[in-house]
Amino acid sequence: MSTSAQLRNALADRLAEDGTLTETEWRSAATAVPRELFTASYFLPVAGSFPTSYRPVREGDPGWLEGVYSDETLITQLDGRVRPDDVTEDAVTGSPSSSTLPSLVLRMWQQLGAEAGHRVLEIGTGTGYSTALGAHRLGDANLTSIEYDPVVGGAAATALKAAGFAPRLIIGDGLRGDPQGGQYDRLIATCSVRYVPLSWLHQVKPGGKILATLSGWSYANALALLVVTGPGEATGRFLPGYTSFMIARPHDRPPRPSLALLPGDERLSQIDPAKLDDWTGGWVAQLAAPSAERMGAGAEQILWDVSTGSQARTAPNPKGGWTVVQRGPVRLWDRVERAVQRWQAANEPHQEKFGITVSAAGQRVWLGTEDGPGWDLPI
16 A cells, blocks of 8 residues: 555656646645645545535545545535535535645646745635645745635644644635735635735735636636736736636625526527537636526526526527527627627637736736727626
């Protein structure tokens, strides 16, 4: 049976071979931090179950430690409260919370460009594994981490202490930044946001960087690296790859009543609704209709604007193409069509061809260059 140290080294070797780990300092962190202290037990999805059910895996179970050092996201909690050690059944269902896969955590730390001597603010302590990697690289005194959930934050604090780290930990709303203020060189967020919180822009020094995932109520995600150009101002680009995080609770959509599909105005769609299933296509649609939740797939898409009650739904047309039905004060599909057509006119590029500008005038995502097609974020 392999030991924890052997498995850590093997994981670091794999991540170096596939190009994820490119910096010696972060490889050292990966081999030094015992992930099992932060994910002592976890859930695994039951293959073929629908809705997805999960089985608990606890310390000492066959394959437990090997699972900890797989490059996989590990489900640590269901419905925000049920942990593996709370479960007696073989399989349970619920909305999962997780410990992000190590390759993504390490890739983001490297993308942030955090170096020795930098002061870093981390939004979202989670299990504490990412925090431990940062503390190993930067030193405890240079890292502050904020966690919204006090139970999660308490467990992370215990795990960090057991691993020998003592960064500054705060329980609170990370979207408000450090409650004591201060100037940071870098900020990294392990939750997604609908827009860049203004407090972040005032707590990162000019020339400093913010790495955050932009999302929305359709839960499409894009990772952005911004450079702060002045108090309350920043500009940046979206990065290659496919990064997804749960949306920060204060930015999540409000509760909605049960969905009732109602009659509306009908016409032919000018785009293939399946374009919204594309990683970037769905994100572009979200930019155009930021208050809408998206459901369905392929030719049968449903958009529901939770702020106005507006609806749009698509279906195959028996004569060819697709039909869209819209109702409500916001013509959701009209907006989505225009945005997707702009993206198609640029040959459907990945998000890395997009950028973002933040100023007192607002927050705008643009395609190609700042004077290209763009969409305002809902601040």
